[in-house]
Amino acid sequence: MNIVTSIQARLGSTRLPGKVLFHLGHKRIIQWAVDRSTDTDLVDRTVVTIGDQPENEAIEEYCDRSEIDFFTGPEDDLLRRHHTVAEQTDCDLLVRITADCPFVPSNEIDRVIQEHRVNDARYTTNLTEKMPIGTAVDVIEPNLLANFKSLGETHPVELARKNPREWNIVRTDNPEWYKYESAHIAVDTPADYWRLTDALEETNGNPLSVAEWISKRQL
Numbered sequence: 001m002n003i004v005t006s007i008q009a010r011l012g013s014t015r016l017p018g019k020v021l022f023h024l025g026h027k028r029i030i031q032w033a034v035d036r037s038t039d040t041d042l043v044d045r046t047v048v049t050i051g052d053q054p055e056n057e058a059i060e061e062y063c064d065r066s067e068i069d070f071f072t073g074p075e076d077d078l079l080r081r082h083h084t085v086a087e088q089t090d091c092d093l094l095v096r097i098t099a100d101c102p103f104v105p106s107n108e109i110d111r112v113i114q115e116h117r118v119n120d121a122r123y124t125t126n127l128t129e130k131m132p133i134g135t136a137v138d139v140i141e142p143n144l145l146a147n148f149k150s151l152g153e154t155h156p157v158e159l160a161r162k163n164p165r166e167w168n169i170v171r172t173d174n175p176e177w178y179k180y181e182s183a184h185i186a187v188d189t190p191a192d193y194w195r196l197t198d199a200l201e202e203t204n205g206n207p208l209s210v211a212e213w214i215s216k217r218q219l
Contacts, residue, residue, distance in 0.1 A: 001117075003091060003113060004086070008097070020100055022187075033097060046068070079153050093142075095113065115139075128171050132184065132185055180214075
């Protein structure tokens with residue numbers, strides 16, 4: 001089975017522009033996300049999926065320098081970007097994560113893939129209220145992306161999330177993370193960035209350790 005991760009990336013964040021190229025510890029934020037995917041057991045290939053606005057050329061340059069596969073497509077049509085990656089790689093499953101989630105766990109990516117392989121869903125996600133923000137993993141059948149494209153959708157999973165029964169979604173959470181469900185380990189704001197910088201300095205960088213450190217400071 002050919003499994004490809006498509007990492008959604010852009011520089012035009014309204015709350016923290018340019019964040020995916022910021023350094024976090026000894027690596028850039030986007031590199032953390034790439035490494036989380038390549039460190040899995042089940043993903044065969046990792047591609048960064050970049051918006052086509054001029055500022056994002058900096059991400060393309062970084063990927064070139066770092067020998068990371070990338071595809072550039074419409075900034076405002078995430079579905080088209082991910083669907084094109086699925087087509088170009090001829091993958092059996094597309095895994096979607098975002099570049100501003102440096103602590104999405106590699107073993108959680110594998111777990112959601114494994115869950116998808118034994119259920120009959122077209123889309124399996126761990127995005128539930130019991131999982132911390134920053135650990136989201138979507139595993140999507142490429143034919144579902146094709147369906148949504150034919151309907152004129154521009155988001156790869158929004159319609160499925162709104163109509164889970166119609167589109168056959170499975171949501172799966174991980175009890176290992178329940179006690180850290182309130183932790184925010186994505187980089188959305190300047191405060192997030194500095195909090196995660198501090199967490200990385202105080203921990204070994206393991207996602208659970210980071211979430212635990214963050215959780216204690218949110219009490």
